[in-house]
Amino acid sequence: MNKIRYISLCFIVTLLLITSCNDDFLNTKPLGEVPDDALWKDAALTEAFVTQIYNGLGQGGFNEQMLASLTDEAIFTHPGRGINTITESRSNPADRGWINGTLDWPAMYQRIRACNLALEHLESPEFENANGIVERLRGEALFLRAYYYHQLVRYYGGVPLIERSYGLGEADYTVPRNTFEECVNFIVKDCDAGAQLLDGKTMANGRASKGAALALKSRILLYAASDLHDIPTASAKSATIGGFSDKNILGYIDGSRDARWLAAKNAAKAVLDLTGYGYQTNLSAPVTPAQGTTNYMNMSLSKGGGESELIFARYFINLKQEDGGRVGLFNGPNGYHNWAGNTPIQNLVDDYEMMDGTSFDWNNPDHASAPYQNRDPRMDATILHDGSPWKPRTADGAGKDPNNQIQTGQYQILNSKNEVVPYFGLDTRQSSIEDWNGSRTGYYMRKFIDPNPSIVDQNTWQEIPWPFFRYTEAMFNYAEACIELGEDEEARTWLNKIRFRAGMPAITESGDALKQRYRNERRIEMAYEEQRYHDARRWMIAPETLGQKAGIINITATFKPGKSLTLYKYDPQTYNYVYTPLNIDPGIENRLWLDKMYYLPISRDEINRNAKLVQNPGF
Numbered sequence: 001m002n003k004i005r006y007i008s009l010c011f012i013v014t015l016l017l018i019t020s021c022n023d024d025f026l027n028t029k030p031l032g033e034v035p036d037d038a039l040w041k042d043a044a045l046t047e048a049f050v051t052q053i054y055n056g057l058g059q060g061g062f063n064e065q066m067l068a069s070l071t072d073e074a075i076f077t078h079p080g081r082g083i084n085t086i087t088e089s090r091s092n093p094a095d096r097g098w099i100n101g102t103l104d105w106p107a108m109y110q111r112i113r114a115c116n117l118a119l120e121h122l123e124s125p126e127f128e129n130a131n132g133i134v135e136r137l138r139g140e141a142l143f144l145r146a147y148y149y150h151q152l153v154r155y156y157g158g159v160p161l162i163e164r165s166y167g168l169g170e171a172d173y174t175v176p177r178n179t180f181e182e183c184v185n186f187i188v189k190d191c192d193a194g195a196q197l198l199d200g201k202t203m204a205n206g207r208a209s210k211g212a213a214l215a216l217k218s219r220i221l222l223y224a225a226s227d228l229h230d231i232p233t234a235s236a237k238s239a240t241i242g243g244f245s246d247k248n249i250l251g252y253i254d255g256s257r258d259a260r261w262l263a264a265k266n267a268a269k270a271v272l273d274l275t276g277y278g279y280q281t282n283l284s285a286p287v288t289p290a291q292g293t294t295n296y297m298n299m300s301l302s303k304g305g306g307e308s309e310l311i312f313a314r315y316f317i318n319l320k321q322e323d324g325g326r327v328g329l330f331n332g333p334n335g336y337h338n339w340a341g342n343t344p345i346q347n348l349v350d351d352y353e354m355m356d357g358t359s360f361d362w363n364n365p366d367h368a369s370a371p372y373q374n375r376d377p378r379m380d381a382t383i384l385h386d387g388s389p390w391k392p393r394t395a396d397g398a399g400k401d402p403n404n405q406i407q408t409g410q411y412q413i414l415n416s417k418n419e420v421v422p423y424f425g426l427d428t429r430q431s432s433i434e435d436w437n438g439s440r441t442g443y444y445m446r447k448f449i450d451p452n453p454s455i456v457d458q459n460t461w462q463e464i465p466w467p468f469f470r471y472t473e474a475m476f477n478y479a480e481a482c483i484e485l486g487e488d489e490e491a492r493t494w495l496n497k498i499r500f501r502a503g504m505p506a507i508t509e510s511g512d513a514l515k516q517r518y519r520n521e522r523r524i525e526m527a528y529e530e531q532r533y534h535d536a537r538r539w540m541i542a543p544e545t546l547g548q549k550a551g552i553i554n555i556t557a558t559f560k561p562g563k564s565l566t567l568y569k570y571d572p573q574t575y576n577y578v579y580t581p582l583n584i585d586p587g588i589e590n591r592l593w594l595d596k597m598y599y600l601p602i603s604r605d606e607i608n609r610n611a612k613l614v615q616n617p618g619f
Contacts, residue, residue, distance in 0.1 A: 040121040043133055050118050050137045053144050054206070056111035058102040059324035060314035060466025061530045062448070064341055065098055071532040072347040075550045075589055077340045077440055087546075089594040103155050105606055108148045109162070115145035116165040132201065139197030143208035143216065146190035150220050153183045154534055155600045157616060158249035161186050176612040179248040181255075184224045191217035205315050205465075211274050212312035215469035218267040222477045224252070225260035225484065226538035228598060233257075237540045240595035244617035250599070258485065265481035271311070271474035278471040279309045283500040289355060292377030292503025299472075300381065300447045302465050309472060313465040321461050328457025331445040333384065333406060334438040335397055335426035337458040344383045344443040346551025346581050348527065351520055352379040357505040362581060370572075371553075371579050377503045382527050384444040386425070386555050387570035391453050393426075397433050401426055403569045408442045409555030411575065414566045420559065423568055440588060442553035447528050467529060472498060476522045483515050495521055537598050547593025549583040556580075594618065 039045045061067060065083050069076040076083045083098040101107050118141040125134050152159045160175040161183060178186075195213035203209045227233045229251030235242035247253055252260070271277075280287075280295055287295065298306030302313070316325040323330075332338030350360055354367070355374045362368050372385050384390060388406040392398065401407065407425025415421045424430035429438035450462040475494050482491035488510045495518060496506045502525070507517050519539065523532060536545045557575035559565075565574055596618020607613050 041126045043127045043130065046118070046121070046125075046127070047133065047137060049114070050140055050144075053111055053114045053118070053141065056102065056107065056144070056148060057314055057468070058100070059322060060468065061528075062314075062316075062324035062327050062330075062466050063100060064323065064330045064339075065100075066342040066528065067100070067530045067533050068528045069342045070546070071536065072545045072548055072550075073344065073527055073532050074342040074348070074445070075345050075441060075584065077343055077437065079588070084589045086597065087589060087591045089592040089597060099600070103151050103600075105152065105156070105603060108152050111148045112145055112162060113165055115141045115148070116163065119145070120165060135197045136201050136203075139194045139201070139213070140208045142190045142194035142197065143213045146187045146194065146213070146216055146220075149183065149187050149190075150216060153180070153187070153220070154223060156602060157251075157599050158183050160610075160613075174610045174612045177246075177249045177614055180224075180229060180251050181248070184220055187220050188217055191220075206313060208312065211271065211277060212469060214267070214271045214274070215311045215474060218264070218271050218474050218477050219469070221260070221264040221267045222480065223534070223538055225257060225264045225481070227540045228538040230257050230260075234540065238595040238598065240618045241598065246614050249614065250617075261481050261484045265478060265485065268474045268478035268481060271471070272478060277308060277311060278475075279306050280501040281471075281475070281497045283497065286500045286505055287503045289377045289503045292501070293381045295501050295503075296378045296381040297451075299470070300464075301450060302467075309470040310465065310467055311469040311471060311474075313467050313469075315465045316461070316463050318461050318463060324466060325461035325463065326457075327464065328449045328455065328462060329459075332449060332457045333390070333427040333444050334429075334434045334436075335393070335401070335407065335431050336391065337394060337434060339437050340439045340444060342445055342528075343439040343441045344445060345441050345584075346443075346553055347545075347548055348523075349379070349383060349385070349443065349553075350551070350581075352376040352524060353504065353520075355504070357507075368579065369577075376524060378524055378527075380446075382445075382447040384446045386442065386553075388446070391451065391457075394456065394458065397426060400432065400567070401569075402567075405570045406444065407568065407570075408439060408444075408553075409557055409577075411557040411568050412559050413568050414564050420564075425568070440552065440584060441550070442555060445528065470529075472525060473531070476518075476526070479518060480522075483518055488514055491518065498525060540598075542598065543593045543595075546597075547591060549586075549591055550589055552582050552584050554580040554582055 034045055039049060065076055065081055066074065068074040069083055070086055081098060086098065119138060122134055122138045122141070149159070158177045158180040161178045162175065166173060191213045194208065195210045198208060198210045198213060201209070223229060227237065231247045231251045231253045234251060235247070241247070241250060244250065279299055286292070298304035299309045302310060314324060316322055318325065329338050330341045332340070334340050352360065352375050354360055355376070360367055360371070360375065372387065380388065384406045386406060386408045390404055390406055392404050393401050407427050409425050411423045411425065412420050413423045426433050427438060427444070429435060429440070431438055448464050449457065450464055455462050475498060479491040479494045491514065492507055498521065499506065507514065509517050522535065526532070536542045555577065557577045560574060560576055563574040565571070599616040601616055601619040602613060607615060
């Protein structure tokens with residue numbers, strides 16, 4: 001109205017004269033919207049609609065708060081964000097704490113509705129099927145629907161299966177939860193149909209493919225065979241599950257578990273049989289440690305051939321500055337003006353093997369005196385620890401650290417009066433560069449952060465993709481199913497392909513010992529890839545893993561006799577280093593596992609809207 005007051009009378013008269021001669025002026029269409037009847041008649045607009053459904057994938061796993069910090073991989077540095085309400089068992093329907101949008105109940109159903117709309121209209125398309133676009137879009141929509149349902153199922157258990165788009169004025173919008181088995185079967189059906197429609201199609205990076213559909217099928221069938229979803233097994237391990245009345249929404253109450261493992265094995269093998277995927281998987285012996293680190297970095301950075309690992313990923317470009325391109329800022333060292341968000345904890349560091357394949361042991365004096373030496377090469381490609389070489393410091397730190405080494409300890413130096421004084425490292429919470437956002441654990445995340453020195457994480461975006469599905473996951477899925485079926489030799493063959501690529505010696509165990517080696521191998525290889533949270537739950541080892549107190553490291557360095565420095569650098573010839581593992585202050589995070597945490601609670605809003613929903617056990 002304010003604008004109208006300023007329009008001159010002359011202009012109004014002119015406008016009236018024009019519009020009196022052209023009634024079409026009143027029939028203009030909004031430029032930012034497309035009417036429904038036009039959308040489905042145009043191939044380009046329909047493709048745009050399907051493309052928009054991908055937005056439900058969010059930033060992949062590259063949010064500021066990562067799922068790793070709900071596990072024994074990492075801890076989130078900054079208090080008050082709600083993420084530790086889950087780790088401290090303070091979850092309930094009214095206050096669930098941190099819930100990522102990519103697993104949020106209403107957000108997932110919004111995307112599922114969009115998939116249903118697309119599939120309904122593509123059943124009898126109103127445009128020409130040029131170059132098989134109809135089959136391609138239907139295949140993508142089927143995959144995306146399956147993916148979003150799999151997100152719901154692996155966090156919540158069985159959920160209502162909605163196969164059509166609801167309209168206004170329907171008599172009833174309430175729907176009960178389907179059984180877990182029905183949900184798995186539905187996801188598998190969509191994956192099979194999507195894979196068939198996408199077979200032979202050339203897909204752009206970031207779009208669904210036959211490989212993506214088969215990888216999703218492999219994952220959901222592996223979960224279906226696991227302890228958490230075999231109700232007799234789960235009930236024996238958890239009184240919370242055993243006392244729940246609607247067990248069929250959590251898993252299989254009967255049927256052959258071996259048949260489920262066989263289905264998981266066959267689904268994984270179908271992925272392994274695809275051509276064009278996989279990186280350095282045909283080695284007959286371990287590579288050198290240096291090459292093992294390089295190989296792992298190539299995969300996590302999707303460079304140097306490592307991009308062949310990706311089956312389905314979320315890509316980022318600098319021209320579109322999204323949070324997924326700020327992984328270095330979110331997680332890098334505060335001595336570089338970064339935020340130290342999801343920092344590795346000692347629990348993860350301790351599980352990296354020694355180079356000879358034996359376990360690291362703090363009770364071994366050689367291990368304890370040099371805990372970062374002779375370790376699995378993947379550790380240095382995943383974690384920045386005290387003394388790790390890193391990027392050049394920014395201008396205000398370059399003079400303090402010309403050697404560009406991570407500093408997370410307290411050291412001795414000589415001051416201007418030639419006195420020995422304590423010095424806190426530049427990447428500690430007492431840093432002289434920034435003292436409010438340092439690591440609380442003594443470590444920083446390196447995996448997924450581009451080491452290119454021209455990328456200054458503080459203000460530069462990177463282009464590292466997030467791996468939703470990579471070939472190695474299918475290798476692990478296949479090996480796990482083989483172990484459960486008693487096919488140990490076949491499992492070792494595939495596990496050793498992964499280990500040789502990393503520079504690690506072959507696994508030789510059988511039986512339960514092989515299962516434990518497998519589980520640790522998967523933990524190390526897939527760190528920070530949103531696998532551990534689900535693996536620990538489906539294996540039902542969460543009480544002793546996710547429920548562990550978060551470990552940290554305290555590092556001190558004192559001068560050796562006759563040695564001194566005025567400007568600190570990591571130097572074992574000058575310093576005696578002492579490494580002391582501790583648990584984090586419980587006032588920062590006091591982790592506790594309760595069995596109700598095997599499933600997320602459905603929010604109270606959803607329960608109030610739909611009286612047919614059954615809440616998960618323990619809530």
